[in-house]
Amino acid sequence: MTAEHRVRLPGRDIECGEQQSILDATLRGGGWLSHSCTQGTCGTCKVKVLCGTVDHGASPEYTLTAEERERGLALACMASPCTDVVVEPLGVVADDGTPRYPLRDYEGTVTVLDDVASNTRRLKIRLDAAMEFNAGQYAEILVPGTGVGRQYSMANAPSESRELEFHIKRTDHGIATAGWIFGNLAVGDRVSLRGPLGQFGIARRHDEPAILIGGGTGLAPLTSIVRHALEHDLLPELYLYHGGRRRDDLYDGDYFRDLERAHPQFHYRPALSEEIWDGACGLVTDVVLDDFVTCKGLRAYLCGPPPMVDAAVKALKRRRMAPRLVAREEFTASTPVLSSVL
Ligand SMILES: Cc1cc2nc3c(=O)[nH]c(=O)nc-3n(C[C@H](O)[C@H](O)[C@H](O)COP(=O)(O)OP(=O)(O)OC[C@H]3O[C@@H](n4cnc5c(N)ncnc54)[C@H](O)[C@@H]3O)c2cc1C
Numbered sequence: 606m607t608a609e610h611r612v613r614l615p616g617r618d619i620e621c622g623e624q625q626s627i628l629d630a631t632l633r634g635g636g637w638l639s640h641s642c643t644q645g646t647c648g649t650c651k652v653k654v655l656c657g658t659v660d661h662g663a664s665p666e667y668t669l670t671a672e673e674r675e676r677g678l679a680l681a682c683m684a685s686p687c688t689d690v691v692v693e694p695l696g697v698v699a700d701d702g703t704p705r706y707p708l709r710d711y712e713g714t715v716t717v718l719d720d721v722a723s724n725t726r727r728l729k730i731r732l733d734a735a736m737e738f739n740a741g742q743y744a745e746i747l748v749p750g751t752g753v754g755r756q757y758s759m760a761n762a763p764s765e766s767r768e769l770e771f772h773i774k775r776t777d778h779g780i781a782t783a784g785w786i787f788g789n790l791a792v793g794d795r796v797s798l799r800g801p802l803g804q805f806g807i808a809r810r811h812d813e814p815a816i817l818i819g820g821g822t823g824l825a826p827l828t829s830i831v832r833h834a835l836e837h838d839l840l841p842e843l844y845l846y847h848g849g850r851r852r853d854d855l856y857d858g859d860y861f862r863d864l865e866r867a868h869p870q871f872h873y874r875p876a877l878s879e880e881i882w883d884g885a886c887g888l889v890t891d892v893v894l895d896d897f898v899t900c901k902g903l904r905a906y907l908c909g910p911p912p913m914v915d916a917a918v919k920a921l922k923r924r925r926m927a928p929r930l931v932a933r934e935e936f937t938a939s940t941p942v943l944s945s946v947l
Pocket residue numbers: 641642743755756757758759771772773774775776777778779780781782783784803822823825826934935936937938939
């Protein structure tokens with residue numbers, strides 16, 4: 606990519622290619638900006654353009670209003686510079702010691718593509734070169750021939766950096782899923798992706814016990830967090846909740862039950878909302894409410910569809926968990942127009 610414009614961030618100048626997003630250039634250049642979805646839907650990456658002009662690309666109005674554009678705000682994941690620019694992050698980037706691994710392009714070969722639950726596949730990709738990442742982060746997998754990339758969270762521990770594991774739910778008419786991963790993708794195929802991305806997850810030791818709540822394939826980054834936390838003794842206690850509607854929505858139960866036997870500090874509690882069984886019944890967030898009289902002094906990692914994550918945030922608030930101890934990742938759908946440039 607040819608360097609076209611200079612992006613000045615506090616303490617760092619970065620070269621940004623033509624049509625490259627400010628976020629992409631920053632993360633590749635070893636810098637850091639807060640971000641979550643990298644597809645224009647969450648607003649976490651908002652910056653103020655202090656000097657110069659940007660092309661807002663496909664920034665949606667619901668994330669970046671006309672009035673905000675007027676005020677010089679931009680979504681770093683969607684905007685690319687038209688001139689040299691000076692930008693200021695809106696949120697303070699706290700240095701909590703989390704390692705920041707630079708964004709890179711990767712190639713790999715599909716080694717596993719298995720149906721593990723209803724409309725859910727496990728995809729493993731053996732990379733040509735290892736990817737360093739924090740447990741909870743995700744990669745953007747490029748859908749061949751479309752110019753489209755989709756975000757999928759790593760389920761493997763960061764220590765297994767050569768073979769990435771993903772859990773993928775089929776979306777009807779979806780470009781990446783129905784049209785490819787649940788279509789003609791096969792073991793042995795070559796795949797392009799980029800990563801790591803996102804700021805959800807765990808990288809250091811915490812004193813508080815943790816509740817992890819995942820809906821559907823929201824289990825993926827939580828699996829990575831559990832594996833990493835147990836490998837490095839990062840949490841004193843872990844309570845993993847996996848919510849589904851029916852029994853065939855759940856997967857990896859045997860794996861987690863084995864993990865429970867091997868690690869007394871790990872607890873696994875699957876819950877079904879539309880089937881009576883010998884396990885927990887009801888919405889996963891209601892099951893958590895029943896299990897905990899108070900969540901004061903605990904932390905949480907929440908991941909899945911946005912309504913489940915919102916319900917979990919409310920439930921934990923009712924049980925008095927401190928908001929600063931609640932980390933969340935929402936599997937939002939992409940905006941209609943997505944380029945392959947972040
Ligand atoms: C940070 C992050 C991490 C994520 N991690 C995971 C993960 O680990 N596992 C996982 O399963 N998902 C994950 N997702 C969601 C994932 O990135 C995709 O959004 C999802 O797989 C759907 O992609 P798709 O290309 O198949 O669907 P899209 O093509 O993006 O479809 C989006 C929507 O448009 C509708 N649509 C598309 N085409 C048509 C059409 N022709 N007619 C009618 N409706 C249509 C679909 O029904 C869907 O509602 C994550 C999302 C984010 C933001």
